[in-house]
Amino acid sequence: MSYIDVLRESKNVMTPGSSACQGCGGELVTRRVMQIAGPNSVYAVPPGCMAGAGTVGWNYKSGIHAPIHITLLDNTAAFLTGVSEMYQRKGRADVNMVAIAGDGASADCGFQSLSGAAERNSKMLYVCYDNEGYMNTGFQRSSTTSLGSRTSTTPIGSAINGKEQQQKYLPLIMAMHNLEYCATASISNMADLVKKIEKGLEASKKGFAYVHIFASCPTGWGYAPQESIDVARRAVKSNAFPLWEKTRDGFKINYDNKKPIPVSEFVKGITKYKTLTEENIASMQRNVDSVYATLKKLAAE
Ligand SMILES: Cc1ncc(C[n+]2csc(CCOP(=O)(O)OP(=O)(O)O)c2C)c(N)n1
Ligand code: SF4
Ligand SMILES: [Mg+2]
Numbered sequence: 001m002s003y004i005d006v007l008r009e010s011k012n013v014m015t016p017g018s019s020a021c022q023g024c025g026g027e028l029v030t031r032r033v034m035q036i037a038g039p040n041s042v043y044a045v046p047p048g049c050m051a052g053a054g055t056v057g058w059n060y061k062s063g064i065h066a067p068i069h070i071t072l073l074d075n076t077a078a079f080l081t082g083v084s085e086m087y088q089r090k091g092r093a094d095v096n097m098v099a100i101a102g103d104g105a106s107a108d109c110g111f112q113s114l115s116g117a118a119e120r121n122s123k124m125l126y127v128c129y130d131n132e133g134y135m136n137t138g139f140q141r142s143s144t145t146s147l148g149s150r151t152s153t154t155p156i157g158s159a160i161n162g163k164e165q166q167q168k169y170l171p172l173i174m175a176m177h178n179l180e181y182c183a184t185a186s187i188s189n190m191a192d193l194v195k196k197i198e199k200g201l202e203a204s205k206k207g208f209a210y211v212h213i214f215a216s217c218p219t220g221w222g223y224a225p226q227e228s229i230d231v232a233r234r235a236v237k238s239n240a241f242p243l244w245e246k247t248r249d250g251f252k253i254n255y256d257n258k259k260p261i262p263v264s265e266f267v268k269g270i271t272k273y274k275t276l277t278e279e280n281i282a283s284m285q286r287n288v289d290s291v292y293a294t295l296k297k298l299a300a301e
Contacts, residue, residue, distance in 0.1 A: 179246070
C-alpha cells in the first residue's frame, strides 16, 4: 500500500484544531504517528509542546481519541515499560505502546529512562520529535541544539554568539543499544517516515524500537510557517539530518546523497543561525561530514 493510501485509510486520532503554532513540525509528527498507530494504542507524551498542544488540545475541545498519559519530563520510557509489561501479562499484546517525546525529554532529562528501557528491550515504539530545544518553556538550548543556534539560554551578544557546542547525535547513541529497530526520519520525506513508523510498530511487538524525527519549529527557529517542510528538506539534502535505519540485518542509508548541498544552504534564512560566522559554518560542515562518513562506514559493513 502506498503511503498516501495508508494515511487516507487511517483514522485521524488527533482532532483538527490543535493549539500548536502554524507550520509546527512536531504537530505533523504527532498527527502522522498517531494516524499510523491508531486508536488501539496507549500513548505516552511528556511535558513539551506536543503534550500541551496535542494532548490537552484547545480549550478542552480538541485532543486525542485514544488513551494517552502525560508522563514526567524524565520518565516517559520507564512509565511506558510498566504499562507495556501489564498489557503483556493481561494478554493484550495487540495494543501498541507508543511514546512521542521531544528532544529535551529524550536526549537530556529523560535519557536515563530512555537508555534503560532500550537496554531492557522493553516492547514499545519510542518516537523523538527533534526541534532542537526546549520549545514549550521558551526556547532554551538542549543537547541536540546545533552549534551557533540562538536560543534563550545561548543568546547572541558580546559574551557568546549562540550555542558553543556541537549537537549530540542521539540516533546513533540509540542504535548502539542493540535495538529491534532504530531509524531517523524527517517531515520532508513522508513516504519514508510512514514506512519507518510501520516498521517501528512491528518491531515494538518484539522489543524496543526508536525513531528520531527532524521536526523544525518556525516559532523558535525564526522562519515563516510555510517554510517548515523546505527547512527540513534542506537539512536532509545537506546531510545535516541524514536518513538511515538499523534493523537486525545492519545499517542502511535510505537517502544516499551523491551531491549534498552545503550546510550554508541549509542554514540560510533561519533567524536562529543569523549570526553564524564562517568559522561556525565550517565547523558545522566538518561535523556533518564526519557523522555522515561514520554512517557510510557502518552501512558498508
Ligand atoms: C524535571 C522537569 N524540568 C522542567 C520541566 C519544565 N518543562 C516542561 S516542558 C519543557 C520543555 C521540553 O522540551 P522538549 O522535550 O524538547 O519538548 P518541546 O517543548 O520542544 O516540544 C520543560 C523544560 C518539567 N516539566 N520537568
Ligand atoms: S513553539 Fe515550535 S514546537 Fe512548539 S508548537 Fe510552536 S512551532 Fe511547534
Ligand atoms: Mg524540543
